Amino acid sequence: MNDKTSENSVSKPGGERLESRIRALLPSLNPSSVRIAKILLDDQAGASRRTMSELAEMAGTSESSVVRTTRALGFHGYAELRLALAAEAARGTTGPQVTGDITPADSLTDVIAKLAGEEMRAISDTAAQLDVDVMGHIIDLMIGARRINIHGSGASGLVAMDLHHKLERIGYPSHVYCDVHGGLTSAALLGTEDVAVGISFSGETNDVIGAMLQAAASGAATVAITNHPRSRLAKLADHVLLPAGAETAFRPGALGSRISQLLTVDCLFVGIAQRTYDRTMRALSLTHEALQSQRTPPRKPPRP
Structure with a gap:
């Protein structure tokens, strides 16, 4: 097993939608x-036409805050951000697109359309932003692992169980933990x-973070699958994959976020299966x- 790196490898923003980032x-x-x-x-096209001072005034803050926000989003300068906003707005006008959260006034037709649109976008955004090099290294680690522990809670626990069942089906030493006691005791025995x-x-679930901290202390290689690159989970892990997909007021544990996680673990599984085909x-x-x-x-149907 490779030694843990001093800095974690993170799936870097690249081809994903700016909105998702x-x-x-x-x-x-x-x-x-x-x-x-x-x-x-709220208004990508309008924001792309505003000067830095106009945006700062509209947000009730300073130009220095705009600069810090620009850098936090991964851009070198405000001009680069404006160009990305303009490109995003142009892409959004190429065809019909359902956006926005579900409201109490939405019809069932609207609900179905919004959910389908959100989930399709989560899949396409996740495919665009997953770092192939990071994923390839994680696949190598999992293929050579003596034991693979998978930790998740709530909706993410369902994803953890899905990955566990896939790996177990092809003979890998996988174990899943959706409770803090089982996760901690197992992590203490890793090497x-x-x-x-x-x-x-969120990358902030205490049960998952506690088990991962214990796993790291035990010397295991650690992998985070989280939608938030600045979360505690992302910061503690050696290797990080960043699915896209948002949770909103009407959809905690939303299909959009869960389906992006499922796509990520499917990619890991298929990558492992492909490299160990026989x-x-x-x-x-x-x-x-x-x-x-x-x-x-x-059963055969009875004779008439």
Whole structure:
């Protein structure tokens, strides 16, 4: 197992939508930067035409706050941010697009359209922003691991269980923990040949962070799957993958955020299966055959 690096490798923002990047960073911004970010989200085209002083005045803050927000979003200067906003606004006008949160007045048709639009966007944004090099290194670590611990809670616990079942199906030593006691005790027994994966949308779930801190103290390589790059989970992990997708007032544990996590773990699983093709196919064949005995053959319809 490779030694842990001094700085964690993080999936870097690149081809994802600017809107997704802003929403992911909102929880880590200070109040003045949040006001600026919300103006950018509400009207990208209008914001792209404003000067720095105009944006600062509209947000009730200073130009220096605009500069700090610009850098927090990954841009070298305000001019670069304005160009990205203009490009985002132009992309948004190329076809019909449902945006905005669900309101009490929305019809069921609107609800379905908004949910579908949000989830499709979460998938496309996640595919665009996942760092292939970071993912490839994580796949190598998991293939060579003596033991793989996966930690998650709530909706992220469902994703953790999904990854565990996939890995177990192809014969990898995977274990899933959705409670703090089990997670901590197992993490205490890990070593340098092991990998611990923590899944949390916010990156601030204490149960997951506690287990991951223990895993790191035990010498295991640590992997974070979180939508918030400045979260505690992201900062403590050796390697970080950043799905896209937002949770909102009407949709805590939203499908948009969960489906982005599911896409991320699917990519990890398929990457592992692809690199260990013969082993994977043999395991899938054996497990499929074992399950066949539990399937009831279809009954023939009675003769008339």
